[in-house]
Structure formats: C-alpha cells, structure tokens
Amino acid sequence: MGxxxxxxxxxxxxxxxTLLIDVETGEEIGTYITHYNHGVIDEIPPTGKKLQNDWSLQDPADYMKVLYESVPEIIHQVQINPQEIxxxxxxxxxxxxxxxxxxxxxxxxxxxxSKHPHSWVKLWKHHAAQQEADEITHLAIKLGESFINRYGRKISSEWMFPKILQILRESPKIFEKTDLFLEACDWVVYRLTGSLVRSNATSGFKALWHKDAGYPDPQFLRQLDERLEHVADTKMRGNIRPIGSKAGELTKEMADRMGLPEGIPVAVGIIDSHAAVPAVGAVRNGQLVMTxxxxxxxxxxSDKKKMIKGITGVVEDGIIPGFYGYEAGQAAVGDIFAWFVNHSVPEYVKQQAMKEGLSIHKWLEREASTYKPGQSGLLALDWWNGSRILADSDLTGLIVGLTLGTKPEEIYRALLEATAFGTRKIIESFVEAGIEVDExxxxxxxxxxxxxxxxxYADVMNREIKIADSKQSSAYGAAMFGAVVAGKEKGGYNSIFEAADKIAKVKEKTYTPVPEHVKIYDQLYEEYKKLHNYFGCANNTMKNLKKLKLNCGFR
Ligand SMILES: Nc1ncnc2c1ncn2[C@@H]1O[C@H](COP(=O)(O)OP(=O)(O)O)[C@@H](O)[C@H]1O
Ligand SMILES: O=C(CO)[C@H](O)[C@H](O)COP(=O)(O)O
Known part of the structure; x- marks a missing residue:
C-alpha cells in the first residue's frame, strides 16, 4: 500500500x-492557517451595534471558509493525490x-x-450567561441533582444550558425559531457528512449529558424555566456517538468543494484541548496532559471515578475511550505573563531587550534564570483571572515579598512559579481524591x-515533564482520530491506542527535576498553600476590593 x-x-x-499527516510515519506533510474573516465578533454585522463586553460571537461562514480554502491549498502545496487521503x-x-x-x-x-445577536454562534468565551449558570448551579444544589457533582459542583457560563437559557430569556423568538442547538464541532461534522451526530465529549463536558443518565431530566429543566421542560428531547435531540467512532462520510457536495474524493470517513468531533492528549501518546491510566x-x-x-470539587468535569469515555476523562484548569497562565510584559515592565527593560534583539519575554526569561528558587524572596498567587479550583472568579492576583530592591525579572520569575504552584494544587487535589497521576x-x-x-514546572512538581513534538498537537490528534475511523484495511488504525503507539510524538528532551530546587520549592509551596487557603477561604479582602471597584463604576 502506498x-x-x-x-x-x-x-x-x-x-x-488544517494539518495533513502521513498516517504511517506521523510526518506532518502540509499545514495551512485560515484566519476567520470575522474573528471574534463584538458588534452585530448587519447593524454595527456594539455588543456588551462579555459577549463573544462568531460567524459560521468562517468555519466553512476553513474547509473550502485550506484543503485545496494544502493539496496544491504538497502535490499529493487526494485519493490517498x-x-x-x-x-x-x-x-x-x-x-x-x-x-x-x-x-x-x-x-x-441576522440582526438578532442571539441568532449567531456563541463562542466558548461568551461569558454573558453567568447569571443563568449561577441559577443552574444553585437549583441543582438545592434539588440535590447528582449531575452537579460531575462538574466540581459548579456550572460554567461557557456551557450549553446557560447559553440556551440566556437565549430563551433575552430572545424568546430566536429560541422558538431554533429547531436545534448544536455544538459548532458537530455542525461542521454535519456539514461534512450530512449526518446529525453529536459528540459524547462535547455533550458530556459541556451539556451536562451522561451516557446512562442522559441530560438533566425534564422536571429539573421545567423548574429552571417551564419553556425548557422538553428542550432535551426537542432542540437538543440527535444521536450522541462516542469519540473515536465514525460520524459519517464526506458528501459529494463537500468533496467537490474541497477537492477531495467523496466518501472519506469523518470522525465524531472532539474538544480542541482534548485532541492533544493522544497526540502526545497519553492513552493510559494516570497520564496527565497540560495544554x-x-x-x-x-x-x-483514569480508570477510577471520583467526584472532585474544583475540577471542570469528569466524563467517562470523554477524552480517550475506556477511561474517565478529567478536565481541570487555570483561567490565566500565559495571560499573566502577558499582563506583566504589557503593563508592568519599566522602559529600561524594553530598551535593553530591543537593543539585544530579544522579545521582552525572552529577556526576562534569561535574567530570571540567573536566580535560584527562593532567592528573590517573592511569592505570588496565580489568580489574575480568578481561581478555577476554588471556582471563584472574584479572587485576584497577589505578590508577597516586594522590597525597594525587587527587580522586574524577579517578579516575572515569581509569576512563572505561581502558575506552577497552581498546577501542583490541581495535581494534589486529584491525588488526594485517590486518582493517580503518574506521568x-x-x-x-x-x-x-x-x-x-x-x-x-518540573522542579515544583518534582516530576519529569515530556513535551509535545508538534506545534499543532490538537490538529495532529484530530488527524489521528481521522486515521482511526479510516480503519486498518484502508491504511489507518484499528484504535486510537494503536495510532498513539505508532505515531504519537514527544520531544527527546524532557525536563527533569533538580533535587536542590525541589527542596526549596517544597517549602515555597507550603507558603503558597497558606496564602491560597487564607485569601481563598478565610479572608475577604479581595472580594471587598472588587466590590469597592464596582461601586466606583468600574467593571
Ligand atoms: N516567551 C514566552 N514566555 C512566556 N509566555 C509567553 C512567551 N511568549 C508568549 N507567551 C504567552 O503565551 C500565550 C499564548 O500562548 P499560545 O499557546 O500561543 O496561545 P493560545 O492559548 O491562544 O493557543 C500568551 O498569553 C503570551 O503572553
Ligand atoms: O473549554 C476548553 C476546553 O474544554 C478550551 O479552553 C476552549 O475550547 C478554548 O481553548 P483554546 O483557548 O486552547 O482554543
């Protein structure tokens, strides 16, 4: 077989x-980035009306552009026979x-x-359904609904039901005219194949669906709003299929538009960050991937099911078939470093970095690496965008230990360390709940x-860290699922496990802990936990400051 x-x-x-890979070798043959014409929409296209700050919409036509533009472009670039896809x-x-x-x-x-904002795509980071999310959380806790335990006892405003409830409340007409609410991933798969298939991953992590219990029951939904009572059977209907299975085959219409042969199998859609998991070869118990x-x-x-407070969610078969897939997160990491670089670096640092032809990040990294752990006397809390593990978006950032002698690179290092401590806290909450984290x-x-x-990170965690060997780990993982639904007879793989064994990629260089650093970071982490517990649970200064700020008219 060629x-x-x-x-x-x-x-x-x-x-x-878009990424084209050689299925047997994993070589990345061709890649293409299609920028969305409308990006993240903050005003309604036909009216130019400005949306509120926490709105984020998109235009589904941009997704089609990705399909139509990138595939012919890649095929042209790399000159392969489309029949071999x-x-x-x-x-x-x-x-x-x-x-x-x-x-x-x-x-x-x-x-x-189209002039109704609610008729457009609501992007994952559309945060205007916070009130609805809180309502769902409170009602679920009040009624003792077990589904809330799968989501760390907190429903996110980013998810399907808060978004639907917001549409219903603010634009009942759009709700009425909607035949189906669908994840964009499932819509693209539908456009490719003509099959209306929902992914168990998006349904499980984002739409409160469980493979035995289904969606929240009609009585619960009725108590939320009586017009929602039958929404699960009507506007959320559709065949929910497991990731790793085939959703359908490329239709003739789409094949013609993309310059591909008709009938290519298309996999059930997956969540972007989750797609990177098989790409690095994490398909076994105890493996944790940080995007x-x-x-x-x-x-x-994990092969164990536990309900853990502060995680984003747990879904059986939701990331890799056969495992409980757990997701947790930190709401800001690179964004914290970006904040420092953009808003807190003195002019001399910018000048020096420019003179040396380095980015400010690179300059700060080099200078910060001359310090030993603990040497700056600084410690920070990584809550610049709230704390996900404490499920509290009103918590804010903190740096302790500043003096008249503190240098910018010391603060930068303290911020890098703070995000590592935040990750250690997440890992410890898994381990304390009885879920192994081995790799x-x-x-x-x-x-x-x-x-x-x-x-x-290696020093703070006292663990080796393996690094993905693709700049496009998510697209790579998606392509692996494509190879799996093709099946062995067509030159693909029988399972995602087989694909991961053959073509998952990590770099040869790994990061290993330095024992002297580990000792000091253990001490610093104890101090981090004290700050975490005090400012997260015992002290309300952060919240009072936020209230004052809001009272002064700032958001
Ligand atoms: N050298 C660097 N060191 C630390 N952070 C960096 C560096 N360069 C860029 N960043 C941060 O990385 C983030 C972007 O990460 P990336 O993975 O490319 O984006 P995304 O999360 O949107 O996919 C930004 O927040 C940026 O501030
Ligand atoms: O919710 C998520 C995963 O569950 C992702 O955070 C969201 O899809 C956006 O990811 P990214 O910023 O990496 O594109």
Missing part, C-alpha cells in the same frame, strides 16, 4: 488550522454553539434573523517558548 494521509481540522478562536478528524473550541432552523441552516444566515497557552487545561485519564506531558504554545517555565 502512502496514506489523514486531515485534522483544529478550529480555534481566531483561525482554523483516508480519514478526516475535527476538533473545535467548546462550548461553541449555534441555533439552527428546520433545515439545519444557521439562523444567522437568514436576513430575517499551556493563555490559560492551561489539565486532562487526566506529565505538556503541549500548547508555552512549552515551546519558555524553557525556564518548564524547568520550574
């Missing part, structure tokens, strides 16, 4: 990344959802509805960019 290829589509926040996988940000009409066409495509970028997502595979992997933009950061 070379065979698979395509992975990674639909991000600003662009879609045997499978397609799709990953997407989540919960990114949209309302569809009776013909499964996005409501926002209809000029009659480190602006924020960090921690994905852990750590890192992917995303940060591990490629900052060596000091990764060494600090």
């Amino acid at each position: 070379a065979k290829y698979a395509i992975g589509f990674d639909f991000g926040t600003e662009s879609g990344r 045997i499978g397609i996988g799709v990953d997407f940000t989540s919960c990114t959802m949209l309302p569809l009409d009776n013909n499964h066409v996005p409501l926002c495509f209809n000029p009659k509805w 480190m970028g602006t924020s960090t997502c921690h994905m852990l595979l 750590l992997f890192a992917c995303g933009g940060l591990p490629q960019r900052n060596e000091l950061l990764m060494q600090i």
